[in-house]
Amino acid sequence: MHPAIRAALLALATLSTTAHATLEDDARTILTYGPRVAGSPANEQARTYLEAQFRALGYDTRRETFTYPRFDDLGSDVQVGTQTLTGRAMQDSAGGTVSAAVVRVPGTGTPEDFARVDVKGRVAVIMRGQLPFLQKTQNALSAGAAGVIIINTTPGELRGTLGTRTALPVLGVSPTTGSALQDGQTVTLNVRVQDSDVQATNLIAFKSGLSTPTMLFGAHLDSVPGAPGANDNLSGSLTVLEIARRAANTPIGARSYFMLFDGEEDGLLGSRNFVKDNTALIGTLKAMMNFDMVGVNAAPLELAGTSSLLDTARTAGLPTNGRDIGRSDHVSFQQAGVPAVMFYRGEDANYHQPGDTIYDPQLVRDTADVALKLADDVLNVTPAH
Template sequence: MLYSGMRHLNRAALLALLTLSGAAHATLENDAGTLLPYGPRVAGSPANEQARTYLEAQFRALGYDTRRQSFTYSRFDDLGSDVQVAGQTLAGTALQDSAGGTVQAAVVRVPGTGTPEDFARVDVRGKVAVVQRGQIPFLQKAQNALGAGATGVVIVNNAAGDFRGTLGQRTALPVLGVSPTAGEALKDGVTVTLNVRVREGDVTGINLIASRSGQPGSSVLFGAHLDSVQGAPGANDNLSGSLTVLEIARRAATTPLGGRSTFVLFDGEEDGLLGSRAFVKDNTAMVQGLKAMLNFDMVGVNVMPLSISGTPALMDTARRAGLPTAGSDIGRSDHVPFRDAGVPAAMFYRGEDANYHKPGDTVLDLGLVRETADVAVTLADAVLSATPAN
């Protein structure tokens, strides 16, 4: 069953929808029905903490001990940037490391992609330079615009939709990224108001860790990131993975698997795998004892059949168990710090759906979550069958 637009349902309607989904799997449906209405779970936000508190209570109710691991980092946030033209407000995204500010000036369409030669062909002094994405790094575009005297920069995406980007170092110019549709409205010579609203400051991320006390040391770690990006409710990215971890914990609660597992919901993944990096750094002995780290990211929308990619020996184990593998290219998610620390690691993934990092990320198929948990438990059992308990 697909859960679409759940943020827009009142509580009574939501509960009615969940009831219709079938009482046989009420627990997982209740989890989704509780968590999705919180909205985007950006690290450091109230919604992020609400979700973690709820999930912590679920782990404890299953008999697991929980603990929290905090870490602090600096983050650049777009507080809602746009460009106004001819009575329209066109949404955009400030590039990370952009200066903030409001600029009202005429547009100059810079030919090409913003190379020095491109800027030499037009006069952007005191104007807002509009350039195409591509060919050279964002920072070079901004530096070239600044050197030519522009007071602001708009970078137009070279593919459909908005984009997020990073300059790599602070710049004195406000720099906004927009979609091709928004870019079409920025005609040469028209006056615009460029609003780049940004904030930079410290954020505290919190990993949630669950395990059973008084049991043999953990051999398998099941992990997923709980945080989502600004503006995206994060149903598939990555409530789907978080609920997979919880579902596995439920199934394992009264089995030997539960005593040999650790379950972690990482924070700060969207800001650079920061939660998993902090975990690996601060839990060296435990990490070195792991036989497998299984990570779940975007497993709730069937863009493609479930695939597992990972380190070679672990993929050999998965193939012997008859599971769907996709080689050793395991992408960029919270398994990476574990792999880099020498832990056999695997990534469970169903592909990037159309609502990736967008407000429309409200779709979650709980049947796919259960299927992912099935496959993960099979792989974990295969790993443990070759690893006798202490």
């Protein structure tokens, strides 16, 4: 977006938020923009809106941009008769259209499984499991297949990565779509992909003059294609905003960075870029708190991460869990030696799905309560209210 246009939008948003909107208002506004895929207009609209909210609370803001290559699915499917069934291109798949008969490969796509059927010039349909996606695909290529469809073993569309560019179009599909693919039936496999460079942006809010924060509260703002991302991860982004709101006139607010990362869904790229480009600042941090999927009570609130922070949380009577509860932006900070903890409420049924449209603002407020209590104990300052 042109700087003058962004400035005008920011000024307009700021004028409309002289009194800070409620969490409900924030979510309602941002969800109208649609999925916040890194580099998309919706992603920028959401960031501009939230930047105005931080500034209305008295914080300065700074943007840090970075660019990375991305493989995008432009809308892949498989046509069965008059039906068009959706799927997702496997990351690193070749693009292309193949009209050919389906061959259902027995087992999970081992060389021995392929030896039992003839897939030459046909579309090999394979169940997920046992072997990496790449190995299944390579076995199909060796057997002469013209295309590959991999069926998920759990409900929902299959998203996956091959890890190496392949010469075959490879589509991941749900069990429902998979059940419609009958042996010997002619289908048209359409894998539409594109390589592009994405310009992504991290947003940082802080009190004027603060250059060496001792605490960082962060969450990723981006979502995956097709998913509005109410829980993953607007809930985490609004938790950061809620903490900033409560801490605005406290020592915690004066000593903290509040960050919304971009490119998390493409590999924790926003947090990795921030850590790489701010090495001196990273050394001043006592703790990084990360919030990811905290708006749906799929499971009780858990904290996981660096043991020293978990010990502090346990002493304060806060919920902790020593297990790894998934990769998110806290990992980038842990790998740089910063004590970090992730706040998480489990993987809900709409994870990475079009149904991710609902979150509970009270759960966001409850998460902010826990985070501020932990921050108080880490920084040993007067609690924020």
